[in-house]
């Protein structure tokens with residue numbers, strides 16, 4: 001995975017930063033230790049999520065971007081994230097899924113702005 005570290009860091013920074021802002025904006029009275037724990041947990045989870053596309057479609061050549069590296073996958077993930085938001089599931093699981101999704105989308109965003117870009121669906125008919 002040529003850009004593994006780069007994608008991990010991008011996902012970690014965005015998911016961790018997002019969690020930090022979200023916690024600071026909320027009126028919860030978490031202590032500094034818990035705040036740091038939440039931000040680090042989100043950063044680590046976001047970093048893992050950002051490795052998702054290349055885990056599913058390893059970057060072994062310039063044409064590795066198929067469905068899991070496509071705008072269609074980003075859209076499907078966006079819809080899934082909305083479903084998870086309103087689902088009646090454990091709030092901690094929601095946070096984990098949210099951070100994984102953010103990381104995945106960060107990877108796709110980073111790949112989208114490369115000269116190769118992303119395919120619309122990555123599926124050849």
Ligand SMILES: [Zn+2]
Nearest residue numbers: 053054069111
């Ligand atoms: Zn990629």
